[in-house]
Amino acid sequence: xxxxxxxxxxxxxxxxxxxxxxxPTRLAILEIFSMTDKPxxxxxxxxxxxxxxNEATVYRTLSSFEISGxxxxxxxxxxxxxxxxxxDHHHHxxxxxxxxxxxxxxxxxxxxxxxxxxxxxIKFKNIKEHSLELFGYCKVCNx
Amino acid sequence: xxxxxxxxxxxxxxxxxxxxxxxPTRLAILEIFSMTDKPxxxxxxxxxxxxxxNEATVYRTLSSFEISGxxxxxxxxxxxxxxxxxxDHHHHxxxxxxxxxxxxxxxxxxxxxxxxxxxxxIKFKNIKEHSLELFGYCKVCNx
DNA sequence: TTCTATTTGCAAGTAACTTGCATTTGTGAT
DNA sequence: ATCACAAATGCAAGTTACTTGCAAATAGAA
Numbered sequence: 001x002x003x004x005x006x007x008x009x010x011x012x013x014x015x016x017x018x019x020x021x022x023x024p025t026r027l028a029i030l031e032i033f034s035m036t037d038k039p040x041x042x043x044x045x046x047x048x049x050x051x052x053x054n055e056a057t058v059y060r061t062l063s064s065f066e067i068s069g070x071x072x073x074x075x076x077x078x079x080x081x082x083x084x085x086x087x088d089h090h091h092h093x094x095x096x097x098x099x100x101x102x103x104x105x106x107x108x109x110x111x112x113x114x115x116x117x118x119x120x121x122i123k124f125k126n127i128k129e130h131s132l133e134l135f136g137y138c139k140v141c142n143x
Numbered sequence: 144x145x146x147x148x149x150x151x152x153x154x155x156x157x158x159x160x161x162x163x164x165x166x167p168t169r170l171a172i173l174e175i176f177s178m179t180d181k182p183x184x185x186x187x188x189x190x191x192x193x194x195x196x197n198e199a200t201v202y203r204t205l206s207s208f209e210i211s212g213x214x215x216x217x218x219x220x221x222x223x224x225x226x227x228x229x230x231d232h233h234h235h236x237x238x239x240x241x242x243x244x245x246x247x248x249x250x251x252x253x254x255x256x257x258x259x260x261x262x263x264x265i266k267f268k269n270i271k272e273h274s275l276e277l278f279g280y281c282k283v284c285n286x
Numbered sequence: 287t288t289c290t291a292t293t294t295g296c297a298a299g300t301a302a303c304t305t306g307c308a309t310t311t312g313t314g315a316t
Numbered sequence: 317a318t319c320a321c322a323a324a325t326g327c328a329a330g331t332t333a334c335t336t337g338c339a340a341a342t343a344g345a346a
Contacts, residue, residue, distance in 0.1 A: 020323090020324095021311085021312050021313075021322095021323060021324065022312070022313090023311080023312070023323095023324065023325085025324080025325075026324090041302095042302085042303080043302085053325090053326095054325065054326045054327070055303090056303085056304075056305085056325080056326075056327080056328095057324080057325055057326070059302085059303060059304075060304085060324085060325085061324090063303095063304095073220070075218045075220070075274070077216070077218070077274075079301075079302080080301085080302060080303085081302090081303090093260075093261070093264060093266075093267050093270065095267070096271075100266060102264060102265075102266050102267060104260050104263075104264070107256060109252070109256055110253060110256050110257075113250060113252055113253050113256075114253075114277065117236075117247050117277070118236070118277065118279075120247075121236060121245060121247070122245075123236075123243060123245050123281050123282060124236050124238070124245060124277075124279060124280070124281050124282065125279075125280065125281070125282045125285045126279045126280040126285045127236065127277050127278070127279035128239075128278060128279040128280075129277075129278050129279070130275065130276060130277040130278060131218070131220075131274055131275065131276050131278070132273065132274065132275045133273060133274050134257065134260070134261065134267075134270050134272075134273045135270070135271060135272050135273060135274070136261075136267060136268075136269045136270035136271040136272070137267070137268065137269040137271070138266050138267050138268070139266060139267065139268045142268045142269045163292090163293095164291095164292060164293070164342085164343050164344070165343070165344085166292090166293065166294085166342080166343070168293080168294075169293095184333095185333080185334080186333080196294090196295090197294065197295045197296070198334090199294080199295070199296080199297095199334085199335075199336085200293080200294055200295070202333085202334060202335075203293085203294085203335085204293095206334095206335095222332075222333080223332085223333060223334085224333090224334090
């Protein structure tokens, strides 16, 4: 198992705020997310912490972090589900050939147009989130 | 196995255009898609045709239809992948509680804003498609 | 009708999680 | 500091959704 270590950012409080116990496993997982600027999979985290953590624990942790809102699920049309820190709202452009990911921020205009769609909806009232991902070839793969 | 039957719409030509042989299985699957106005899963199709078709064949057929462009994959954040006919471009509002789906058409404005995002991208050139799904509670589940 | 590549059925295999249960550990109360 | 207990973890087995290998069947061309 992992040993307790000090972390730069205060993840202890983040865990506490969300009703989680402050364990080395959870700190280590949050560390990896903070060091990685693109969405990652459970398996990626498992490999990074291999020997120090059980894969089932990774899945369980990611799942509870997602429910509490610390993490966000991202579907990149690949084999498995990706997660990223849920601290700034953005979307992705994904190369379906090599897997390259580029982030983009949603403009105020798009946000406004989406909320208009919800207002016009007959059956829906409470829209919490949305996915918006672009798929295609990056400049390298497009050659 | 399924017997050959006449279908109202000419799926025979659709299959031929896409280089597929005209089999009862494929016609039956296309029938189900044309009768169903929302995205469906491989398992849904299998149940509809139970006893007349093998589940592996359903998966194989959906996969090749998706590659050829007859069908479109939709990720509705549920257990399995959904498919729908790829004949008119639209998106979905999904109730994460009961699974209710409402379609919406993308406005010209959104389309324009998305293409501006691609133009501004440094790493990407050839964007083929995008996902845009809204998630939340429908009016019934929101109570 | 015959030939052949494609399609299908069947069964086994795989990848990505999930779950049950025993053990360990963090945390608040004493 | 110690205790008590719920929460967290490890391990192994289970599940689900899908995939693959291969032999048999069949659509479509000749």
